[in-house]
Amino acid sequence: MDRGSAPHGPQGEHRGHRAGASRKRILDGSDFAGGQVSPRGHPPPLASADDRCPRERGEASLVPRERRKDPGPSRHSVRPRVPRGVDDNPRGEDRCAGGGEPPELRVAAALSGGNRPGARALRKGRRPLNPRGLNARDGFREGVRGRENLVASLCDRGLLTSPAIERALRSLDLEKWLPPELRGLAYANAPIPFHANFRGAVLPSPTALVALLQLLDLRPELNVGIVGGCAGYPAALVAKAMEGGHVTLAEVDANLREVAARNLDDAGLDERVTISDDLTEGPFQRILVLDPTQRPMREVSGRLADPGFVVSRGSSPEQLAFQKRIRSGGEDLDLSITDMPAGPPGAGEGRAVMWSRLLIRDALVEHAWEARLVGHHDTHFAEGIDETFAGGPLDTKIHDLDTTRLAARRAFHAAYILQSLGELEDAEDLYLRSLCLFPTAEGHTFLGWTYSFRGDLNRAIDECKLAIETDPSFGNPYNDIGAYLIELERPDEAIPWLKSAIESTRYCCYFYAHTNLGRLYMLRGQTQLARKHLEEAVKINPGYEPAMDLLRRLNRQTDYVA
Structure with missing residues (x-):
């Protein structure tokens, strides 16, 4: 079945099958004549932007094929919208025994949004309720990680080993350090914004922050400097983890400096933390650099005591490592830390955490929050997100998003990176x-x-049904339900869902649903219908090999055995 490349969601695994393969081998995807592909059909992590299907920007969704630009021989062609697709049997019905039927669609009056005219599919019946609204009491819903879950996870994985830092994490409510519209992001194990502007205002992930704080080797009565405000939260953790001593927080941005000052005052730490635009209270036995763009290392080192050391993350994509400059006896020693053994006691070297991988991951997520394209990986993910949200309520080309909606879109972007x-x-x-x-x-x-991905296909189907209630025009969940039903060995139930994917009005990858239907009809021996769908898939995307392979089988009259 076909769930396609990652930018479009779970459109399908590229599964074709040798003649004579058993039904079990076909349905579990263990035999594919088209060669090896990555799990779930999406490109490998950090694949280049050229490895995914492009979207032609700036054109309406219905553009005649002859007027489309040639994407070049090395890339898939642009997929035109197919509002109704192939009409198999308009009078027939496909009942989903036990699986439910897809909601009936009707086409409302044409809407115009920017340069994307088109129709909107609406579900007959009552207006869907909001199934994922904020909990009015505490801002979190069931399943979202909270502080205790996060701290316990860091301890269980052997990443958090300092009792003092653990106590500090448990003593501070991170959501109080975030603006109200972003508090739903608190305790995510990823970088998150601490200011509505996002750019230059992203906290390190809890894992990275814990690693930095433990590298500081905090002891009583130290004088600690911090470069980069981060809403004052890291300074508060240092002050809480250290008995006595003093913290100086340097932040060059006046607005962010004000945010940190207000938060530290509310936490009752204003007497232990000094805030300014520079490191004015040196020399410092420890300096933590959270934002290396604010001060060059040479200047920071000039404020360092002897003995003492500076801890930071690399300041460029080529230096994705923890940096430590140690001063002792008038000499400086620079260390670059990429791999640090971690994990539960007795886990062994095989469970060691790769700090370089963590920092690469965090850099990609930070770039997503800040909408920065530093390298081709950022471009790959950003184009996939643009395509996924095209024509929807979080499409930035047709809507001016407020802080909450923009945060929802970028949290999705970050989640997609982590999933990849x-x-x-x-x-x-x-x-x-x-x-x-x-x-x-x-x-x-x-x-x-x-x-x-975690093997819970029934829960995946339930989530897709919630997606359909939220926006019946979005084609991906119909096709995904069909794909999941095929994987559950219920192919007959999959057909009406795949037909609904073809009928949807907001779907960039109709050829996936056509290919899935073609494959199912081949399994049922309905070769005429199979050929019609496969030819439509190739017409939409001439470079789509799974559909072409199945057509070659039909032309050779090769059996397709399930």
């Missing part, structure tokens, strides 16, 4: 937070995709 890197638990948590901020069909669909 295989960090499914953290991805699930961020998809849930995106849905708490603003419910979208895209969020439900990709959350369901994450559940499918």
Whole structure:
């Protein structure tokens, strides 16, 4: 079945099958004549932007093929919208025994949004309720990680080993350090913004922050300097973890400096933490650099005591490591720390945490929050997100998003990065937070995709049904339900859902649903219908190999055995 490349959600695995393969081998995807592909059909983590299907920007969704630009021989062609697709049997019905039927669609009056005219599909019946609204009592919904869960996870994984830092984390309510519209992001195990402007205002992930604080080797009565405000939260952790001593926080941005000062005052730490635009209270036995763009290392080192040391993250994509400059006896020693053994006691070297991987991950997520394109990986993910949200309520080309909606979109972006890197638990948590901020069909669909990666296909189907209630025009969840039903060995129930994907009005990848239907009809021996769908898939995307391979089988009259 076909769930397609990652930017479009779980459109399908590229599964074709040798003649004579058993039904079990076909349905579990263990045999594919088309060669090896990555799990779930999406490109490998950090694949280049050229490895995914492009979207032609700036054109209406219905553009005649002859007027489309040639994407070049090395890339898939642009997929035109197919509002109704192939009409198999307009009078027939496909009942989903036990699986429910897809909601009936009707086409409302044409809407105009920027340069994207089109029709909106509406579900007959009552207006869907908001299934993922914020909990009015505390801002969190069931399943979203809280402080105790996060701290326990860091301890269980052997990443948090300092009792003093653990006590500090448990003593501070992170949500109070964030603006009200962003408090739903508190305790996510990923970088998160601490200011509505986002750019230059992103906290390090809890894992990275804990690692930095432990590298500081905090002791009583130290004089500690911190470069980068981060809402004052890291300075508060240092003050709480250290008996006595003093902290000086340097932040060059006056607005962020004011935010940190207000938060530290509310926490009752204003007497232990001095805030200014420079490190004025030196020399310092310890300096923590959270924002290396504010001060060059040469200047920071000039404020360092002897003995003492500076701890920071690398300041460029080529230096994704923890940096430590140690001063002793008038000499400086620079260390670059990429790999640090960690994990539960007795886990062994095989469980060591790769700090370089963590920092790469965090850099990608920070770039997503700040909407920065530093390298081709950022471009790959950003284009996928643009395509996923095209024409929807979080499409920045047709809507001016407020802080909450923009945070929902970028939390989804961050979750998608984590999912692509295989960090499914953290991805699930961020998809849930995106849905708490603003419910979208895209969020439900990709959350369901994450559940499918973890083997919970029934839960994935339920999430896709919530996506359809949220926005019936979004085509991905219909196709995904069909794909999941095929994987559950219920192919007959999958057909009406795949037909609904073809009928949807907001779907960039109709060829996936056509290919899935073609494959199912081949299994049922309905070769005429199979050929019609496969030819339509190739017409939409001439470079789509799974559909072409199945057509070659039909032309050779090769049996397709299930």
